[in-house]
Amino acid sequence: MTFNHFVRRLHLYLALSLLPWFFVYGASSLPFSHPSWFNSIYDDGVPLWKLRFARPYERAVPAGADLRAIGAEIMKDAGVEGSFGTYRPNDRELHVYVHTFWRATQIKYFLDRKELRAEDRRFRWDHFLTGMHARGGFENRQPLAFGWSIVVDVVCIGFLAWIASGIYMWWQIPSTRSWGWLALGGGAALFAFFLLRL
Amino acid sequence: MFSKIVRRTHMYLALFLTPWVLVYAVSTMVMNHREFFREIYGGAAPAWVKETERPYRAASPADAPPQAVGAELLREVGLDGAYNARRDAAGVVTVVRQDPVTPKRIVYRSAEGTLVVEREQFRMPAFLERMHRRRGYQHPFALEDTWAFSVDAFIVAMLFWFASGLWMWWEMGATRKTGALFAAGGLALFALFLFTI
Numbered sequence: 001m002t003f004n005h006f007v008r009r010l011h012l013y014l015a016l017s018l019l020p021w022f023f024v025y026g027a028s029s030l031p032f033s034h035p036s037w038f039n040s041i042y043d044d045g046v047p048l049w050k051l052r053f054a055r056p057y058e059r060a061v062p063a064g065a066d067l068r069a070i071g072a073e074i075m076k077d078a079g080v081e082g083s084f085g086t087y088r089p090n091d092r093e094l095h096v097y098v099h100t101f102w103r104a105t106q107i108k109y110f111l112d113r114k115e116l117r118a119e120d121r122r123f124r125w126d127h128f129l130t131g132m133h134a135r136g137g138f139e140n141r142q143p144l145a146f147g148w149s150i151v152v153d154v155v156c157i158g159f160l161a162w163i164a165s166g167i168y169m170w171w172q173i174p175s176t177r178s179w180g181w182l183a184l185g186g187g188a189a190l191f192a193f194f195l196l197r198l
Numbered sequence: 199m200f201s202k203i204v205r206r207t208h209m210y211l212a213l214f215l216t217p218w219v220l221v222y223a224v225s226t227m228v229m230n231h232r233e234f235f236r237e238i239y240g241g242a243a244p245a246w247v248k249e250t251e252r253p254y255r256a257a258s259p260a261d262a263p264p265q266a267v268g269a270e271l272l273r274e275v276g277l278d279g280a281y282n283a284r285r286d287a288a289g290v291v292t293v294v295r296q297d298p299v300t301p302k303r304i305v306y307r308s309a310e311g312t313l314v315v316e317r318e319q320f321r322m323p324a325f326l327e328r329m330h331r332r333r334g335y336q337h338p339f340a341l342e343d344t345w346a347f348s349v350d351a352f353i354v355a356m357l358f359w360f361a362s363g364l365w366m367w368w369e370m371g372a373t374r375k376t377g378a379l380f381a382a383g384g385l386a387l388f389a390l391f392l393f394t395i
Contacts, residue, residue: 012370012377015367017381023360026356030353033346034334083395137233152230153227155226162212162219163216166209176206180213183214187215191221194341194345197341198297198298198342
């Protein structure tokens, strides 16, 4: 196998392996770019969040405590599973946002009135796509969630490999060099213009 | 002929959009390792560095919406462009001009009659994340709409690369079996994630 052959096959097989991610990142960028259009599709009077339960609850949340650990305990008490993040918007509330690709639940603990509320989000395809797009990070040590984040890194490396191998393959076709330079230079100039003027 | 058009479009589009691909790839990696990069900078948010401070009295009424005051202040300091503005309880109007490289903060204290311009200390991870997140047609500026259009064009290009890549693979008979194995492997892994996390 020659180097040229290796580069071509790398470009192709890497793309085929990562095809689902490539498609999802492309398609899911649409609702990010046009949120109002997608919101109008679901503007049907059905509330975004539906109450699952509201019940008395009491748990100490000391200042400087590990919020993630407390969030995990609250999830256990609420009987909710999934990847999660814990936030404290103010002194009176603690929010745990639990999500999978298909569903999302927010659990709100109101410290002042000692109440726990859980609400489920209605399923929306735009949220499904943006949820996949935004998923990443290594805070969640659950093996498969961790694995997803590793694949996100692989996809990023894949993009860089496509740039490098794509430029190499372009250079191997001398008849396309002039137009290629124009495309490459034009894109770089436009991008630089945006950087300087936005 | 059709095949050649698909191949050339795939290639020239990729060459033109190379900077976008590069920024989206590197910024995604940075966001995927946000905690790591935060620790590099000691965990603190980037500092605002004062550039100028001068006396100023806004022409906008005291009860004008902060967005309107923000537009006046940005014109005054020659920084027209995408921004957000807010007024705190003490009446201080803070405007953040969303420059991708160097965001600026303009603070107007009507009680003291001062106008302060600050710039955000440059950090590569923050710059990349700003570029990644910049999108949409919500700002009343033609240049912002042009950038948003370039983002839309990039999305269309990604979907085109997806379809044209499949087409070009299928045209190369010798790679069909191995290619199908890689595609099936990727699809299986994706399905595993889709139904388990």
